[in-house]
Amino acid sequence: MKQTETKDHSGLAEDFIKDEERVNWHDGALWYIREKRDIASKQIPEWEALREAASQIKNNVISNLHDYLLQFEANLIKNGVKVHWANNADEHNAIVYSILKAKGITEMVKSKSMLTEECHLNEYLEERGIGVINSDLGEYIQQLDNEPPSHIVLPCIHKRKEEIGELFHEHLGTEKGLSDPTLLTRVARKHLRNVFLTRRGALTGVNFAVAETGEYVVCTNEGNADMGAHLSEVQIASMGLEKIIPQKKHLSVFLRLLARSATGQPITIYSSHYKKPREGQEMHLILVDAGRTRQLGRTDFRNSLKCIKCGGCMNTCPVYRKSGGLSYHNTISGPIGAILAPNLDMKKHADLPYASTLCGSCSNVCPVKINIHEQLYKWRQVIVKEGYAANTKALGMKAMAWTLASPEKFSTAGKAGRWFLHNIPFVVNNKFNPWYKQREMPEGPKESFAEWYAKNEK
Numbered sequence: 001m002k003q004t005e006t007k008d009h010s011g012l013a014e015d016f017i018k019d020e021e022r023v024n025w026h027d028g029a030l031w032y033i034r035e036k037r038d039i040a041s042k043q044i045p046e047w048e049a050l051r052e053a054a055s056q057i058k059n060n061v062i063s064n065l066h067d068y069l070l071q072f073e074a075n076l077i078k079n080g081v082k083v084h085w086a087n088n089a090d091e092h093n094a095i096v097y098s099i100l101k102a103k104g105i106t107e108m109v110k111s112k113s114m115l116t117e118e119c120h121l122n123e124y125l126e127e128r129g130i131g132v133i134n135s136d137l138g139e140y141i142q143q144l145d146n147e148p149p150s151h152i153v154l155p156c157i158h159k160r161k162e163e164i165g166e167l168f169h170e171h172l173g174t175e176k177g178l179s180d181p182t183l184l185t186r187v188a189r190k191h192l193r194n195v196f197l198t199r200r201g202a203l204t205g206v207n208f209a210v211a212e213t214g215e216y217v218v219c220t221n222e223g224n225a226d227m228g229a230h231l232s233e234v235q236i237a238s239m240g241l242e243k244i245i246p247q248k249k250h251l252s253v254f255l256r257l258l259a260r261s262a263t264g265q266p267i268t269i270y271s272s273h274y275k276k277p278r279e280g281q282e283m284h285l286i287l288v289d290a291g292r293t294r295q296l297g298r299t300d301f302r303n304s305l306k307c308i309k310c311g312g313c314m315n316t317c318p319v320y321r322k323s324g325g326l327s328y329h330n331t332i333s334g335p336i337g338a339i340l341a342p343n344l345d346m347k348k349h350a351d352l353p354y355a356s357t358l359c360g361s362c363s364n365v366c367p368v369k370i371n372i373h374e375q376l377y378k379w380r381q382v383i384v385k386e387g388y389a390a391n392t393k394a395l396g397m398k399a400m401a402w403t404l405a406s407p408e409k410f411s412t413a414g415k416a417g418r419w420f421l422h423n424i425p426f427v428v429n430n431k432f433n434p435w436y437k438q439r440e441m442p443e444g445p446k447e448s449f450a451e452w453y454a455k456n457e458k
Helices: 009-016 020-042 047-063 065-078 089-102 114-119 121-127 137-144 161-172 181-198 224-231 248-262 292-296 302-306 312-316 318-323 334-344 361-365 372-385 391-404 407-423 449-456
Strands: 082-086 107-110 131-134 201-204 208-210 215-220 234-240 270-274 282-288
Touching: 009 318, 020 248, 020 312, 020 318, 047 065, 047 248, 047 302, 065 082, 065 282, 082 089, 089 114, 089 121, 089 201, 089 234, 089 282, 107 121, 107 181, 114 121, 114 234, 121 131, 131 137, 137 161, 137 181, 161 181, 181 224, 201 224, 208 248, 215 224, 215 234, 215 248, 224 270, 292 302, 292 334, 302 334, 302 372, 312 318, 312 334, 312 361, 334 361, 334 372, 361 372, 391 407
Parallel strands: 082 282, 107 131, 107 201, 201 234, 234 282
Antiparallel strands: 208 215, 215 270
């Protein structure tokens, strides 16, 4: 994968926004999807009731997660599914490898699974001689370009069709200059069909897992999960612990919310239920923690586990739309990623909660009512208290606190600032001022508000 560890969000975003044309259509494409979401949500009068129901169901789940997981496991075993538990990414990857190795499988097809991206499963298996093909079209394109997904629903939303055409020319032998999306999709379909027919092992993610019945549901628009699972000898599902819902009747609530929030569709094209292995097939499900129980123990952040990965918060976020998903240097990007990532590595991801205007649009569109912007603000407080804030930010905040603690200091600082802006503006207007990189500094006022008020009080 292309490496981003050397830069934080602002540095990576600065690279992205150099291409102004790309930024504009990236912003416009995501806002168009946000508008489709608004239209779809207003077509059903019970939309807010569905959001509230989903939120309360998930509240119940995260408050009783232990019991639901054990119920789910018992029903899986009863259905003939082999159940595995993984504490972290390494354990998950080792389990997948052991299953494939035991059957002598050296090639696997995978449908979209952000959890396996989080675990870096592809790289792990390829290092051990097992080839993996991502069958979701967007993820397949990203895999060809050796890049991670930039969006949890639209993995290659940041790429132009011409760039995809060049990738297909290089890797699939298409005619140079071909960029028609329909024709490129047909090429990918033809190539992937052969993959489905020849891979003995298949892995899917899990959108929803029903504790009551021991079945899980995978939602796709391409049918690739079905193709992989139905044609393979070994079917594996990787599932984060938080994907549980209590009963099958609750599924309808989430299915009505998911696609409308994600793409503005009434429902995903395929909502596939998996319960029992067919005759002659092995079926495995891996339950993965990977930091989820730690997040569960954080009172201020546990609600983030309600997320159903619709991507709605990304489509509406003004920062994500302008900076691109890869600038977040984390598997899950955007606002939801910025509250999940510090839980995994607070030092590495200390910059992400600051990649927000705190406008609250993410919370407003969340189908399960996660208070995303409030959690982003809370993470900023935690990061500063734990000593992980950038030195420049920490020193700046201390200077501000010192200045604002005294009316005299505040007045003196204001006078000094106005003098610099009037007389030697280059002290402020330079490349070391992040604000100045994209804007001209305003003309300094002749007097402060306090001075103006003192003169005009009567």
